[in-house]
Amino acid sequence: MTASEAWNEIPNEAAGLVSRAQAGDTAAFERLYRQHASRVYAMCLRITADRPAAEECTQDAFIRAWEALAQFRGDSSFGTWLTRIAINVALQRLKLDRRHLRLIQPAGEQLLDNLPAPADMPEADMDMERLIATLPAAARAVFVLHAIEGYSHEDIAELTGTAIGTCKAHVHRARQLLQARFKT
Amino acid sequence: MNGKPDDTLDTALTKLPKSIEPEHDLWPVIAANINRRREQARHGWNYAAAAAAVMVATAVIAWTMFGLHAPTPVNSNFASTVPPSSPAPVSAPDIRAQFVAGIAADPGLPAASRAAFVNNLHFLHAEILRTQAAVEKYPNDVNLRLLLLDLYQQESQLMGEAQRAQIQTTVRTTL
Numbered sequence: 001m002t003a004s005e006a007w008n009e010i011p012n013e014a015a016g017l018v019s020r021a022q023a024g025d026t027a028a029f030e031r032l033y034r035q036h037a038s039r040v041y042a043m044c045l046r047i048t049a050d051r052p053a054a055e056e057c058t059q060d061a062f063i064r065a066w067e068a069l070a071q072f073r074g075d076s077s078f079g080t081w082l083t084r085i086a087i088n089v090a091l092q093r094l095k096l097d098r099r100h101l102r103l104i105q106p107a108g109e110q111l112l113d114n115l116p117a118p119a120d121m122p123e124a125d126m127d128m129e130r131l132i133a134t135l136p137a138a139a140r141a142v143f144v145l146h147a148i149e150g151y152s153h154e155d156i157a158e159l160t161g162t163a164i165g166t167c168k169a170h171v172h173r174a175r176q177l178l179q180a181r182f183k184t
Numbered sequence: 185m186n187g188k189p190d191d192t193l194d195t196a197l198t199k200l201p202k203s204i205e206p207e208h209d210l211w212p213v214i215a216a217n218i219n220r221r222r223e224q225a226r227h228g229w230n231y232a233a234a235a236a237a238v239m240v241a242t243a244v245i246a247w248t249m250f251g252l253h254a255p256t257p258v259n260s261n262f263a264s265t266v267p268p269s270s271p272a273p274v275s276a277p278d279i280r281a282q283f284v285a286g287i288a289a290d291p292g293l294p295a296a297s298r299a300a301f302v303n304n305l306h307f308l309h310a311e312i313l314r315t316q317a318a319v320e321k322y323p324n325d326v327n328l329r330l331l332l333l334d335l336y337q338q339e340s341q342l343m344g345e346a347q348r349a350q351i352q353t354t355v356r357t358t359l
Contacts, residue, residue, distance in 0.1 A: 024323045026218060033211055038203035045204060055206055062214045067221065070325035128196045147197055175193070182193050 014078050022069045029069075033062055036079055040086045046144040047090040049133035057093050061086035087145065087159055094137050131181055135174050142167050143174035225329055237279075239340040280309065287346050301346040308339045 014035075020028035040061055045054035065085050072081055132140060142160065145151045146167070153171075157164045287293070288302045315332045322328055 022322070022324070024222075026215065029218070030211060030215070033214065037210060038205050041206045041210070042202060042204035051207065055210055058206065059210050059213050059217070062210075063217045063221075066214075066218050066324065067326060070322045070328075128200060148200060148202075179191075179193050182196065 015074065018069070018072060018074070018078050021066070022072070029062075029066055032078065032082075036082055037062075039079070040082060043083065043144065043149060044086060044090045046129075046132060046148060047087070047141045048093055049137075049140060053093055054090075057086065057090045061089045064089065083149070084159070091141060091160060094141055128182070131178055134181075135177060139170040139174040139177075142170035143178075146171050147174075222324070225324075225326065236336040236340055239343065280305075283343060283346075287350070290350055293349060297349060301342065301349075304342055305339065305346070308335060308342065311335050312339065 014032070017028045017032050021032060037058060041054055041058045044057040044061070045051065048054050048057060061082065065082050068085070072078065132144065135143060142156055145156045145159070146153065151159070153164050153167045156162075156167045160167070284302055284305050287305070288298055290298060293301075312332065312335045315328060315335055319325070319328050319332055
């Protein structure tokens with residue numbers, strides 16, 4: 001499954017709503033929001049691992065999408081286009097948060113290493129979502145985009161502005177960390 | 185993803201929901217932001233139009249005060265649009281047309297300068313009309329609004345330069 005295939009849009013309906021929204025129809029844009037908000041929110045939540053941040057990113061992504069609607073030419077589906085915007089917003093947010101984190105906690109990236117050992121942690125609490133949330137920020141973002149959203153390493157490298165090798169390393173590291181904790 | 189389809193990790197990953205409903209409706213904040221930005225853009229456009237109209241009006245008033253009345257048309261099509269005794273201008277387009285006609289018919293300005301001012305003012309005006317039409321068609325396109333604002337500024341600037349040239353020639357003649 002690719003990221004663009006995951007949206008299951010009804011092409012004509014989406015195109016109609018987008019055209020109306022491009023003409024300034026906020027009701028049409030609200031329909032688009034209702035169709036896509038939960039997917040955008042899920043992705044933002046997994047990347048940021050923080051509910052308030054994910055809510056803000058979702059809102060910001062839709063506001064930016066509204067402002068850039070005139071530039072949407074329909075080369076990809078609206079969902080795919082919107083996801084790209086949301087990813088950029090979430091990654092930007094992550095960078096800001098990490099900058100703040102460094103100021104108050106220089107070893108913020110090593111958060112996972114400071115977690116209690118799996119044996120000490122009740123398994124019931126360690127569901128997959130929570131495990132992903134404990135990954136280091138950069139590895140988590142890349143892992144979410146690759147393993148859950150279905151983006152290729154090349155796409156992620158372009159989106160995050162990093163080398164393909166770095167993306168692969170992040171995914172590999174994330175998998176190792178998750179497997180180690182998931183098996184126990 | 186790692187080449188092991190039976191991997192429990194992969195199985196768990198595939199079970200993750202693609203969608204998660206936010207705990208509360210996020211639309212009201214989005215709608216409020218969109219409306220606020222629309223208002224700002226609309227006001228911005230209105231301010232730009234008002235600013236342009238004020239600048240054009242100022243230019244015409246100064247032009248009138250310095251006594252730069254259009255004399256007999258000199259080799260120009262635009263001069264014919266100037267009324268024999270100019271009444272008070274009522275709208276920006278009228279003001280603009282009178283201003284351009286005045287420049288076109290000003291004998292104090294060199295012919296090449298007159299042609300350059302008139303041609304550029306006409307070109308800018310045509311671009312403004314075209315961009316205005318595009319803004320009406322795509323009211324949410326911020327870039328179009330910025331382009332329109334830029335064109336207004338260019339037009340005002342050019343009018344200011346034309347006016348300055350007229351004043352300089354008038355002062356030279358008076359002295």
